[in-house]
Amino acid sequence: MNSSQVAQPRSIGFIGLGVMGEPICRNLASKSGAALIALDKDAAPLQRLVAQGVKPASSAKEIAASVDVLFLSLPSGEIVDEVCRASEGILANGRRGLMVVDLSTTSVDVTRRLADDFAQQGMVFIDAPVARTRAAAEAGTLSVMVGATPEEFEQVRPLIATFASDIALCGAVGCGQVVKILNNMVLFEIVAALSEAKAIGERSGVAVGTLFDVLSKGSADSFALRNHGMKAIVPDEFPLRAFSVDYARKDLRYALKLAGECGVDAEGARHVDALLQSAIEAGDKDRYWPVISRLFQAGSPRAV
Known part of the structure; x- marks a missing residue:
């Protein structure tokens, strides 16, 4: 057919x-x-x-x-x-x-x-x-x-x-959800890595715009870098009525549940889950979820 x-x-x-x-x-x-x-x-x-x-x-x-x-x-x-x-x-x-x-x-x-x-x-x-x-x-x-x-x-x-x-x-049936949940899990982990890179780069004297532009020309390039990184993290703009921290954590909890059922210790995902929880505690529950990058700013509360 x-x-x-x-x-x-x-x-x-x-x-x-x-x-x-x-x-x-x-x-x-x-x-x-x-x-x-x-x-x-x-x-x-x-x-x-x-x-x-x-x-x-x-x-x-x-x-x-x-x-x-x-x-x-x-x-x-x-x-x-x-x-x-x-x-x-x-x-x-x-x-x-x-x-x-x-x-x-x-x-x-x-x-x-x-x-x-x-x-x-x-x-x-x-x-x-x-x-x-x-x-x-x-x-x-x-x-x-x-x-x-x-x-x-x-x-x-x-x-x-x-x-x-x-x-x-x-x-x-169900396999579409498996792939989507894992897609989001990988995306969240990449954005957490970009957030860490931003903090390290800035404290070492490199502007985040320069850092991400050069990364996009090398092997660190990704959809997450060009979109979540350059369009949200670089300008530090995390609007409301977007894909929020609260929604992102919901999706990641599905991934962690699936990992547990499969006997996989998803350590990277658990780290991002802690970041999302810290962003919620900081009052950013309804903001666009790459706001987790602010947790790496000097003096910000850190995830456990």
């Missing part, structure tokens, strides 16, 4: 119109050719999406009972689980044949339990967590890591292509 042979859904639902969800939903609405119905606690993104023909929904129950494919973009696996299992939620009210696509970063065990329970009700639950930035979501150039059967992957890939430029089938 290839994507050209897959029947496109007549209707799409979307729950969660936050920092990433709103631009993803906008791309789906403008490019998929399907009718969209969406839900969020905040009325503002729903009002903005009306211009793209998106219809506001009154409840998850209404969406689940009326669409062919339902996307979730929610802050945590715990919230995904709640939205799915509530009496007015998706599991209890979705029609047979419904495909639920979880774009959130959700723990692997929650993902696989939900997939089993949806299958018992004649529905499909797959994981497709997204990576990259809000700007990439707006441009339709996200990276998406999918856990599904090959047939399910082909069914959903044309829809994901409306908001992503890189789409990978990582294995069976």
